Amino acid sequence: MRVGIGYRRDMADWNLSQVPAAFFEVCPENWIHRDRSRLHDIIAAGREVRLHGVSLNLGGSGDISSEFLYQVRDLMRDLGTTYYSDHLASSGDAHQLYDLFPIPFTQAEAYRVADRIARVQDVLGFTMAVENSTYYTNVGDMRESEFLQTVVARAGCHVLLDINNIEVNWKNHRIESLADYVTNVDFSTVSYLHVAGHEYNPRFQMYIDTHSAGVDANTAEIAKALAAAHSKDILLEWDHDMPEMAVINQEIACLTSLTMCAA
Amino acid sequence: MSDFFDYVRGLTEVVPEGYSPQGMAVYRHHVYLGPSQLLAASYPELKTALSEDDWTSLMKDFIAKTRWSSHFYSDIDENFKQYLNDELNESV
Numbered sequence: 001m002r003v004g005i006g007y008r009r010d011m012a013d014w015n016l017s018q019v020p021a022a023f024f025e026v027c028p029e030n031w032i033h034r035d036r037s038r039l040h041d042i043i044a045a046g047r048e049v050r051l052h053g054v055s056l057n058l059g060g061s062g063d064i065s066s067e068f069l070y071q072v073r074d075l076m077r078d079l080g081t082t083y084y085s086d087h088l089a090s091s092g093d094a095h096q097l098y099d100l101f102p103i104p105f106t107q108a109e110a111y112r113v114a115d116r117i118a119r120v121q122d123v124l125g126f127t128m129a130v131e132n133s134t135y136y137t138n139v140g141d142m143r144e145s146e147f148l149q150t151v152v153a154r155a156g157c158h159v160l161l162d163i164n165n166i167e168v169n170w171k172n173h174r175i176e177s178l179a180d181y182v183t184n185v186d187f188s189t190v191s192y193l194h195v196a197g198h199e200y201n202p203r204f205q206m207y208i209d210t211h212s213a214g215v216d217a218n219t220a221e222i223a224k225a226l227a228a229a230h231s232k233d234i235l236l237e238w239d240h241d242m243p244e245m246a247v248i249n250q251e252i253a254c255l256t257s258l259t260m261c262a263a
Numbered sequence: 264m265s266d267f268f269d270y271v272r273g274l275t276e277v278v279p280e281g282y283s284p285q286g287m288a289v290y291r292h293h294v295y296l297g298p299s300q301l302l303a304a305s306y307p308e309l310k311t312a313l314s315e316d317d318w319t320s321l322m323k324d325f326i327a328k329t330r331w332s333s334h335f336y337s338d339i340d341e342n343f344k345q346y347l348n349d350e351l352n353e354s355v
Contacts, residue, residue, distance in 0.1 A: 099293045
């Protein structure tokens with residue numbers, strides 16, 4: 001089991017040799033048109049860079065651009081990675097709204113989205129992963145874990161299992177606890193795990209997946225246990241209000257060690 | 264899903280059937296916040312020149328009307344320029 005960190009622009013002046021991450025993850029949309037020397041430096045120093053996208057709109061209704069997929073494929077070749085994922089969510093209707101919106105948890109939607117994922121994989125020529133997302137309200141008659149498994153089985157894709165998202169959805173909706181959810185996951189399809197922090201927002205009276213805080217202790221312990229049991233890597237996402245390097249390093253150390261993490 | 268996206272764009276105040284008002288408010292807020300922060304950073308003079316209410320109205324109108332298609336978030340800048348041009352042409 002190895003622990004990685006999402007690379008963010010705030011880390012541009014960090015000495016990354018001091019960050020004990022086994023691998024990094026970047027958003028392809030941020031790098032397709034930009035100078036990649038920073039990423040090549042990471043790779044040259046012996047650490048892998050994986051791709052995790054945000055704009056594929058797998059749940060939406062607009063055509064998925066083959067041109068964009070070719071750009072992703074070229075980026076993967078350039079970085080020498082076989083990992084590419086995006087969210088099991090919509091980015092908008094036929095258009096981009098640059099957020100992640102829920103796909104109704106129904107069998108018809110699971111099949112429709114699975115067929116879109118299969119088309120993406122046909123264009124890319126390899127298997128991608130989809131991440132289970134947070135949702136703040138949704139409709140449908142299936143449990144989220146059942147919906148996820150239905151999509152994955154039909155599309156023949158992998159799962160990027162986000163443990164924090166399952167916890168946020170449980171706190172907001174009280175439908176599937178983290179313990180229940182993971183018993184319904186086929187770990188042979190899981191590429192690796194995501195963890196992140198979330199926060200309660202009193203205005204909306206909901207927990208929001210902010211990625212701007214440390215990982216909840218319960219989330220961290222369950223992620224570590226699952227990673228150990230199924231030999232999966234863990235990636236820490238911290239996207240906003242980036243703290244100093246020491247805090248990130250402490251979070252990585254906590255996820256790497258077998259001892260309990262401080263909350 | 265068009266009623267869902269009409270709501271998050273602010274085109275209707277009718278919460279789509281089956282969804283919670285609370286959750287829909289989160290989505291509408293997120294859709295407003297991202298472009299608003301990005302454009303405030305790209306156009307600081309415009310942001311300063313407008314009152315808070317006028318800026319909010321401008322952002323809401325922009326979000327309601329535009330049909331973004333780019334995979335690249337920063338292209339909102341170009342979309343906003345196009346929107347301003349369209350609005351000016353319409354008002355002439």
